[in-house]
Amino acid sequence: MPAKLTQSEQLLERRKNVVANGVGVFNTATAREAKGAIIIDEDGRELIDFAGGIGVVNAGHCPEPVVAAIREQAGKYLHTSFNVVTYEPYVELCERLTEILPHGEKTKAMLVSTGAEAVENAIKIARQATQRQAVLCYTGAFHGRTMMAMTLTSKINYKLNCGPFVPEVYRLPFPNFYRYGQGKDRDTFVKEELKRLHESSHNLVDPNNLAAIIIEPVQGEGGFNPVPKKYLEGLRKYCDDFGIMLIMDEIQSGFGRTGYWASWQHYDVVPDISTYAKSLGSGMPIAAIVGRAEVMDTAAPGTIGGTYIGNPVCCAAALATIQMIKDEDLNGRAMKIGGILKKHYKKMKETCSEIGDVRGMGAMVGIEFVKGGDSRQPDGELCSRILKGCSDQGLVLLSAGTFKNIIRILAPLVITEPQLEKGMQILDAVIKAEIAKNNKIEFQKI
Numbered sequence: 001m002p003a004k005l006t007q008s009e010q011l012l013e014r015r016k017n018v019v020a021n022g023v024g025v026f027n028t029a030t031a032r033e034a035k036g037a038i039i040i041d042e043d044g045r046e047l048i049d050f051a052g053g054i055g056v057v058n059a060g061h062c063p064e065p066v067v068a069a070i071r072e073q074a075g076k077y078l079h080t081s082f083n084v085v086t087y088e089p090y091v092e093l094c095e096r097l098t099e100i101l102p103h104g105e106k107t108k109a110m111l112v113s114t115g116a117e118a119v120e121n122a123i124k125i126a127r128q129a130t131q132r133q134a135v136l137c138y139t140g141a142f143h144g145r146t147m148m149a150m151t152l153t154s155k156i157n158y159k160l161n162c163g164p165f166v167p168e169v170y171r172l173p174f175p176n177f178y179r180y181g182q183g184k185d186r187d188t189f190v191k192e193e194l195k196r197l198h199e200s201s202h203n204l205v206d207p208n209n210l211a212a213i214i215i216e217p218v219q220g221e222g223g224f225n226p227v228p229k230k231y232l233e234g235l236r237k238y239c240d241d242f243g244i245m246l247i248m249d250e251i252q253s254g255f256g257r258t259g260y261w262a263s264w265q266h267y268d269v270v271p272d273i274s275t276y277a278k279s280l281g282s283g284m285p286i287a288a289i290v291g292r293a294e295v296m297d298t299a300a301p302g303t304i305g306g307t308y309i310g311n312p313v314c315c316a317a318a319l320a321t322i323q324m325i326k327d328e329d330l331n332g333r334a335m336k337i338g339g340i341l342k343k344h345y346k347k348m349k350e351t352c353s354e355i356g357d358v359r360g361m362g363a364m365v366g367i368e369f370v371k372g373g374d375s376r377q378p379d380g381e382l383c384s385r386i387l388k389g390c391s392d393q394g395l396v397l398l399s400a401g402t403f404k405n406i407i408r409i410l411a412p413l414v415i416t417e418p419q420l421e422k423g424m425q426i427l428d429a430v431i432k433a434e435i436a437k438n439n440k441i442e443f444q445k446i
């Protein structure tokens with residue numbers, strides 16, 4: 001007789017039956033309810049969440065002030081379309097965003113619903129501001145799944161058979177020091193990568209045709225790779241020299257994750273335009289494009305927008321989220337959590353050649369798995385076994401990177417220390433068990 005399926009398994013079976021296959025399953029966890037850093041699954045099992053809904057719940061699942069703000073706004077009005085009838089939560093949210101994310105002397109903002117939409121609009125604004133067409137982006141980049149955003153995205157698996165892609169998009173290698181800097185010191189590596197950028201003006205795209213260069217200061221899907229500071233400074237100069245708009249995509253790295261509202265605030269390099277989504281709304285679909293006022297204002301009325309731009313309930317959620325990040329000093333919490341994670345896994349790395357690198361900014365921490373300690377030999381297979389093992393033990397985690405060999409930690413910043421500790425204990429035990437299995441396989445081969 002077949003074993004009885006659990007409630008979670010039954011739900012996954014129903015999913016398989018009716019939900020299109022292309023909607024990826026990154027983890028087999030289910031949710032009945034969630035609070036803080038804990039998800040209760042369909043069988044009543046408590047799961048510790050180290051994935052945060054892909055970096056969306058920095059302020060935790062169902063934070064009380066956010067839920068209260070949503071309820072209050074839902075009782076007033078759900079929708080007018082900001083193009084048609086102006087409402088206060090939209091204007092107030094733009095006021096808050098321009099205060100905490102100043103881009104030069106005067107800053108302006110606009111709202112949409114998703115990260116990909118924010119990226120699309122940022123490019124449209126840059127094109128109108130410069131009257132140019134070309135866009136330069138990076139390997140390892142992820143900017144979303146709409147057509148321009150997908151074109152800017154690097155990983156082939158995300159775009160299989162989805163072309164033709166958008167013209168006038170060019171790509172440079174991301175300055176990933178761990179993977180490509182072998183045998184060099186950081187400064188030499190950065191100098192060479194900046195030289196490659198300058199050479200691109202001869203062999204890739206005329207900078208006088210470039211409307212924008214778009215970069216994630218800390219790559220998310222690409223594997224939690226922070227761009228070296230000197231590279232970002234050099235990129236800023238290149239953009240200034242040629243009148244190119246520098247767009248920073250902070251959709252995964254923003255709103256507390258790295259210990260600041262935006263990771264570019266670590267670098268002291270200010271973008272012309274930047275994009276936000278995910279943890280801005282604590283799970284409600286809201287995204288923002290923020291930029292220098294004179295740049296933002298070049299977009300002609302009607303060329304940017306949409307029916308659902310900045311839904312009032314989502315604006316209320318975002319305003320309450322921003323207030324909560326301030327009140328509970330979640331930026332400070334991110335630094336603390338990141339410190340604990342990095343110290344612990346860097347120590348583990350010392351005795352474990354399978355862990356090639358531990359890196360990140362604030363609480364955006366990645367653990368990269370490689371074969372034989374070689375940064376050019378990603379071990380995606382080991383990483384996927386670790387994710388599965390953690391999932392079986394009640395820890396929800398995600399991988400990242402072109403070769404899916406990096407564990408990325410995006411735990412809610414409200415996680416308690418005992419919860420963080422317990423999550424790390426599960427992860428440690430699974431890493432050790434899976435590495436031991438690897439060694440056994442190797443031993444049997446001999």
Ligand SMILES: Cc1ncc(COP(=O)(O)O)c(C=O)c1O
Nearest residue numbers: 114115116142143144220251252
């Ligand atoms: C850096 C970055 N940009 C853009 C996006 C796309 O956002 P969305 O999935 O809301 O369209 C993502 C999503 O993971 C992201 O990480």
